Amino acid sequence: MWLGLTSVEIRKSAWFGLYLALQGMALQLLKAQLFLHQRTPAVHFIVTVFILYVLTGFLFAAVYFILRDYIPGRTRAWKGFNYSLLVFGSVAFGGLIGTIGLDLKGGFDLLTTVKVDDYAIAITDFINFSLAGVLLGLIAEPRLVRPFCPALDAKRLWRLSAAGFLLFPIATALLFKGLSLIIPMGIELPTGAESGFYLGTFVPLAVSGASIPPLFYGIVRGRFHGGAARKAAAFSLLFILGLQTIAIIFGLPFGLAVATVLNMLIATAIPIFLLAWVSAHALEDGRG
Numbered sequence: 681m682w683l684g685l686t687s688v689e690i691r692k693s694a695w696f697g698l699y700l701a702l703q704g705m706a707l708q709l710l711k712a713q714l715f716l717h718q719r720t721p722a723v724h725f726i727v728t729v730f731i732l733y734v735l736t737g738f739l740f741a742a743v744y745f746i747l748r749d750y751i752p753g754r755t756r757a758w759k760g761f762n763y764s765l766l767v768f769g770s771v772a773f774g775g776l777i778g779t780i781g782l783d784l785k786g787g788f789d790l791l792t793t794v795k796v797d798d799y800a801i802a803i804t805d806f807i808n809f810s811l812a813g814v815l816l817g818l819i820a821e822p823r824l825v826r827p828f829c830p831a832l833d834a835k836r837l838w839r840l841s842a843a844g845f846l847l848f849p850i851a852t853a854l855l856f857k858g859l860s861l862i863i864p865m866g867i868e869l870p871t872g873a874e875s876g877f878y879l880g881t882f883v884p885l886a887v888s889g890a891s892i893p894p895l896f897y898g899i900v901r902g903r904f905h906g907g908a909a910r911k912a913a914a915f916s917l918l919f920i921l922g923l924q925t926i927a928i929i930f931g932l933p934f935g936l937a938v939a940t941v942l943n944m945l946i947a948t949a950i951p952i953f954l955l956a957w958v959s960a961h962a963l964e965d966g967r968g
Contacts (some may be wrong), residue, residue: 682833685745692819693741699815700737701730704808708801712781730932735924740767740809741816743922748820750900760817764809770919771927772809772894775890779907781880782935814945836962840894844955848889851954853882855947866937880941885948892919893955898963908960 685693705726741764744751746807751766753759785790859880869877897915904911928944 682860685742686948689745689820689828690742693738695743696741696812696816696819697734697739700740700808700812701733703812704733704737704805705730707804707808729930732926732930732933736930737812737886739926740812741820742919743767744816744820746918746922747900747903750903752899753817756817756820757814760813760815760820761810762813763817763838764813765940766891766896767923768806769814770888770891771923772805772838773802774885775927775930776805777884778881779931779934780884781877782867783872783880784877787791787825787873787876788879795806804955828892833963837894837898840898840962841890843958844889844891844893845886847891848869848955849882849885851951852885852947853878855950856882859943859946863943864939866939866945889951889955893959894963897959901960901963908964909957912953912957912960914936916956918951919956920949920952924952 744760745764748759751759751763776798779787779801780790780795783792783794783798787793789795796858867877869871893912896919897912900915903909904914906914925945928941931941931944932938
């Protein structure tokens with residue numbers, strides 16, 4: 681067993697990683713050829729993205745195996761689909777849409793060719809993860825299980841989500857800017873482009889802030905044991921290592937510098953833990 685995973689679950693995760701990569705590459709190629717009429721990218725780019733897709737799929741499946749008993753859903757397929765929605769809202773949406781901040785020449789024009797391509801990638805990945813989530817739910821469960829429906833205080837959850845929506849992008853942007861004074865940002869910002877970069881990159885993370893600590897944690901918190909701080913630490917570690925890190929590393933073949941990736945990893949990890957810790961205290965032991 682590895683992190684609570686059986687050898688069968690590890691093998692299933694590995695095969696699922698290969699499936700997600702093949703499906704994802706096929707959908708992205710279809711999108712590029714039919715809708716954006718782009719030329720086929722270089723071989724080394726395709727190979728790098730394929731490898732990262734496989735690793736993404738493996739981790740996506742592994743985290744599901746760890747949390748599956750706490751993901752709500754009436755059927756196996758719905759459980760997998762609900763999990764894919766949680767992951768897309770918590771990780772993928774903000775990260776994918778946030779790439780519009782890298783369109784330094786486009787500024788505040790939201791319909792440049794570069795930004796439209798970013799939107800298309802986000803939509804394609806949403807389809808990819810949704811389809812893959814259904815399949816994951818089907819292969820993960822040996823039989824239909826009783827749906828798990830966590831008890832959540834709706835008013836408390838809305839307040840926590842609103843706080844995360846506002847605070848997460850602000851905290852992440854401030855940390856990223858502060859870290860850039862120590863670790864070179866890795867991005868040359870032209871004169872007047874800084875505000876566009878920070879707004880385009882970090883504002884979409886508001887969706888992640890509303891989803892990660894209150895909603896995702898609130899749903900799966902029964903999987904973790906101990907006090908609020910211990911639960912928040914365990915959830916944050918699983919979330920960051922299993923989902924967040926690979927999503928940020930995925931920016932490397934698309935032009936992000938290693939320093940940029942490192943800054944973003946640190947700048948997102950700290951607010952994730954702090955907001956998870958606040959959510960854990962607020963939702964602890966029958967109060968939410």
